[in-house]
Amino acid sequence: MNLKELAERLKLSQTTVSRALNGYPEVSAKTRRRVEEMARALGYAPNQQARRLATGRSMSIGHVLPRSLHEMLNPVFMEFIAGAGETYAQRGYDMVIAIVDDGQEESAYQEIVARKKADGVMLHGPRVAETRHTLLKSLDLPFLVHGRIPGAEDATDWIDMNNRRAFERAAHLLLDLGHRRIAFLNGLEDMDFVARRKAGYMTALNDRGVELDPALMRNSAMTEPFGALSAREMLTAARPPTAFLVSSMITAIGVSRAISECGLRIGQDVSVITHDDALSFLPNSGEVPIFTCTRSSVRTAGIRAAEMLIKRLIDQPVEPISELLEADLILGQSTGPAG
């Protein structure tokens, strides 16, 4: 069932039928209704390929993931995607995901443009030294950054969580509880969000005149063993920390494992605050959550991000658009006053 057949059945031209279905004004309400009914009755749906070719728009949004990035952000990424995907579907966009070898990103983007695979792309996991945005600008491919690109905050569309403020507040909470030796397990140093979280932590400690101890600050991919190993080493060292600030819940789980294994009790002997991305398979939201945490739903971020990118594609606003989400600071069972 295609437009032509449908038009013949209706004894109308393809033009009129097309216009009726696409909501153009130059068709009478009566005709429009007739067309719509017939289309429904015959189960007509316009062929997407044909429409794309004719309009020049692909009605899809691309996500290019270098493999290394994907591996680090896997669960978080998926949740973001899920949120964005919802919105895409509602708005009639498709989501195409390309997972490419590191270093193949550039050609992936070029191909998206050359072959008109997507109308816009989502840029994931911006680094401290980011370059992808300049490529995208030169390719004239619309994009939105999930996170922020240092130095390009005013020149790109982005949505981000206020990492700095969240971690500053979390650190302040620990300081308020009397903790002075606060370990900080953070993600890989070249990621922008990692730098911002570190800045928040440092600001808080500086505010209170607490000296930074490099021995208490570590960076790594945010795995469970990273948390367990680090915590174990730190807790058995000369001057152990009394609290941990942890960038990811998975790592925090590792930390709490180490704490138990050291014969200590979490929340009493040692405090832990983590960041909770509100991942569905890692719920931390009982009556009293296990972990005290900064929480910001990455899924919600995905939803907003998709809306913003689509807005960019359709309305083409002159000014860059951006949104900064604040994280909640949520009290759980993993924090208590310093011994």
Add this chain to the structure above:
Amino acid sequence: MNLKELAERLKLSQTTVSRALNGYPEVSAKTRRRVEEMARALGYAPNQQARRLATGRSMSIGHVLPRSLHEMLNPVFMEFIAGAGETYAQRGYDMVIAIVDDGQEESAYQEIVARKKADGVMLHGPRVAETRHTLLKSLDLPFLVHGRIPGAEDATDWIDMNNRRAFERAAHLLLDLGHRRIAFLNGLEDMDFVARRKAGYMTALNDRGVELDPALMRNSAMTEPFGALSAREMLTAARPPTAFLVSSMITAIGVSRAISECGLRIGQDVSVITHDDALSFLPNSGEVPIFTCTRSSVRTAGIRAAEMLIKRLIDQPVEPISELLEADLILGQSTGPAG
């Protein structure tokens, strides 16, 4: 830069250029070389929309995820996708992912067919009472199941891990170590793989004449708290288990948390075996892995699945194709002889 321009530059017809680039035999080697060079020089890449319209193939593969399924399988799903995505990219296919509300699946598939959005789809998370495959058959949309559909093993393409054997072996290992009270924390009961794992567990226990204790068997979404809560309750009950068989590493982490909190030592006082999907953010592969586990890389499964589905699309084999992957049983630190 499109075909027409390229052909003009070469002083050839579009036909010849198209054929040269697509490897048709009726074009001389010399001409072909000339065309290829010019195409490369001018950075020509055929417009995908146009090609799709002309060929009727979309050169993309769909993944339709009902929201509930996505939430349960999130991390595993993402890893599978990553594997499949690699293969798609290599073979020139795009991956389009649709995340839809529960109950919208049917219309999502219909739309894929009506609008020619994808040439085939991957079917995720088959249930014990599965029906999607009959819909897909009637829509004549090629698909491959990740997992197996009970009763349709011989009528559908699928790739699966040998869940039953894996869990049977794991249970046997625990039995060999002298454990008799073996708790089993499994996924949601309506999933096919959950049923198979249960069958494996039950077979092993029956083999040794160990009676099943319903109090030791639980089903739930495989979250961390599910593991922690269940283990805590069981360990503090009248006749506590001495070992846990756990369907997911995330849940196993919860179990180990509960074990510690009960003042017990994992691997000594209580044994744990889990299934390890080899997720990148949950490494369990040090010199001696933390968890004794059955391991099967879901990413590898994704790679193979994509290859198989593409084979289906291209070669259209008459017989259904399938592949059963065996899991490794890997000894870690979490198992030891029953006290």
Add this chain to the structure above:
DNA sequence: GTCGAAATCCAAAGCGGTTTGAAAGCCGTC
């Protein structure tokens, strides 16, 4: 009754490829 604007509708030209059916070029053969 005529005129002009507004409201409807239509034929045809793209969009950028693939593919069919036919023509042209080339070669050796009789």
Add this chain to the structure above:
DNA sequence: GACGGCTTTCAAACCGCTTTGGATTTCGAC
């Protein structure tokens, strides 16, 4: 030198939709 059989190339149709520019109809105003 005409002919048959390959190889190589081409013009044109086609995929199914959107959209331009124009034609036709409607209708109130004069």
